[in-house]
Amino acid sequence: MTTLYKCNNSRRKHGFSYANCKGGGSSLYYSDLTDYSGCSVIKTPESWVISRNKNGFNLNATFSLHINLPRGCSSCHRRGGQCTMIKEKFRCRGGSKEDYQDVKLKLGLGLSAGLTVIIIILVLITVRVKKTRKSDWNTESVEAVVMLKRYSYARVKKMTNSFAHVLGKGGFGTVYKGKLPDGGVDIAVKILKEGKGTGEEFINEVASMSRTSHVNIVSLLGFCYERNKRAIVYEFMPNGSLDKFISENMSTKIEWERLYDIALGVSRGLEYLHNHCVSRIVHFDIKPQNILMDKDLCPKISDFGLAKLCKNKESVMSMLDARGTVGYIAPEVFSNNFGGVSHKSDVYSYGMVILEMIGAKNIENFGSNNSSMGEVMRIFGDQITKEEERIAKKMVLVGLWCIQTNPSDRPPMIKVIEMLEGDLEALQIPSKPLFC
Numbered sequence: 001m002t003t004l005y006k007c008n009n010s011r012r013k014h015g016f017s018y019a020n021c022k023g024g025g026s027s028l029y030y031s032d033l034t035d036y037s038g039c040s041v042i043k044t045p046e047s048w049v050i051s052r053n054k055n056g057f058n059l060n061a062t063f064s065l066h067i068n069l070p071r072g073c074s075s076c077h078r079r080g081g082q083c084t085m086i087k088e089k090f091r092c093r094g095g096s097k098e099d100y101q102d103v104k105l106k107l108g109l110g111l112s113a114g115l116t117v118i119i120i121i122l123v124l125i126t127v128r129v130k131k132t133r134k135s136d137w138n139t140e141s142v143e144a145v146v147m148l149k150r151y152s153y154a155r156v157k158k159m160t161n162s163f164a165h166v167l168g169k170g171g172f173g174t175v176y177k178g179k180l181p182d183g184g185v186d187i188a189v190k191i192l193k194e195g196k197g198t199g200e201e202f203i204n205e206v207a208s209m210s211r212t213s214h215v216n217i218v219s220l221l222g223f224c225y226e227r228n229k230r231a232i233v234y235e236f237m238p239n240g241s242l243d244k245f246i247s248e249n250m251s252t253k254i255e256w257e258r259l260y261d262i263a264l265g266v267s268r269g270l271e272y273l274h275n276h277c278v279s280r281i282v283h284f285d286i287k288p289q290n291i292l293m294d295k296d297l298c299p300k301i302s303d304f305g306l307a308k309l310c311k312n313k314e315s316v317m318s319m320l321d322a323r324g325t326v327g328y329i330a331p332e333v334f335s336n337n338f339g340g341v342s343h344k345s346d347v348y349s350y351g352m353v354i355l356e357m358i359g360a361k362n363i364e365n366f367g368s369n370n371s372s373m374g375e376v377m378r379i380f381g382d383q384i385t386k387e388e389e390r391i392a393k394k395m396v397l398v399g400l401w402c403i404q405t406n407p408s409d410r411p412p413m414i415k416v417i418e419m420l421e422g423d424l425e426a427l428q429i430p431s432k433p434l435f436c
Contacts, residue, residue, distance in 0.1 A: 085219030149222035351402025
């Protein structure tokens with residue numbers, strides 16, 4: 001049954017048609033089922049009975065219909081629709097062509113789905129940020145770099161004159177020469193390669209160098225961390241790295257006292273890292289290329305990209321992968337069959353550097369007797385003085401002690417300093433290293 005109500009005046013006057021019923025001759029009024037404009041409409045499956053008497057159908061029956069307008073029909077009508085009961089539920093047809101309840105349901109489901117997606121995204125972002133902070137910006141690292149000068153990438157570019165002067169290149173990036181904007185002091189700026197790892201090497205270097213203050217450690221002046229742009233600003237070393245100094249002087253007469261001073265300075269720098277920092281720092285990449293020389297040829301340890309901070313100065317550390325440069329890496333870093341990784345790994349690298357400095361890195365057939373030491377000294381030639389020979393012997397012995405295969409057989413850096421500064425006669429000849 002279709003019920004029309006709240007029809008406007010025009011609709012009430014002209015909106016209904018009529019027809020003569022066959023048989024009775026009475027008029028039956030009905031609505032034009034294709035056009036309900038001007039009225040509010042409710043269709044219900046309710047039926048009413050037309051009584052039948054002897055003379056036919058009684059069309060004068062009186063009935064009353066009480067309508068409780070269902071919730072939502074008003075908005076349906078305002079949109080020009082019709083409120084129809086389907087399966088005992090009111091639906092809105094026409095107008096917006098969507099049922100009010102359906103719209104409400106779809107809207108609710110849409111909002112719920114949207115909120116769910118947003119929550120999932122937020123959870124993923126939170127996990128990612130925590131993971132990144134855990135791997136890069138941990139609490140100790142943040143505390144270490146918070147007091148440092150931070151430069152924008154644009155400022156770094158300006159300080160280096162758009163990266164015009166290259167000082168050197170390495171596995172982690174390129175080093176450029178520049179000047180500080182507030183004084184014209186020469187600086188070195190290392191630009192790390194984009195996409196190189198997770199940034200661990202950058203955080204290691206900044207955090208490690210920011211904790212150091214020693215005459216034999218390169219001073220960190222600031223850094224840049226801008227999205228994937230990362231740079232480290234440190235003091236400029238005019239004489240370059242130790243490897244250049246060695247290669248330039250090996251063909252001529254070597255100043256043994258100068259080599260001795262360099263060896264002693266590097267040992268003091270390492271001893272400081274191992275014993276006098278808030279957290280012990282193991283460098284893991286001691287080699288001539290990472291030992292820089294200032295204007296007075298004072299050695300300074302640099303490039304802490306592979307360094308590791310050790311809490312409570314633990315003796316043995318866990319290593320997930322080998323780190324360092326082939327030729328200077330301690331055996332235990334490759335395999336734990338040789339012992340645990342510790343600060344003694346730096347001692348091994350230092351020993352290889354000492355032997356390379358004096359041209360004795362590839363000593364062969366070295367035994368545990370004085371005659372063998374005499375054979376070793378022949379590589380230095382006949383022009384060496386007695387004092388230079390004492391220095392050379394001392395450096396050979398210290399180097400060989402430092403490269404012992406078993407980490408426990410290597411002296412700590414404080415002992416290395418004592419050996420270098422002590423009497424040659426007090427030094428014992430070590431056993432032959434496994435890889436000698």
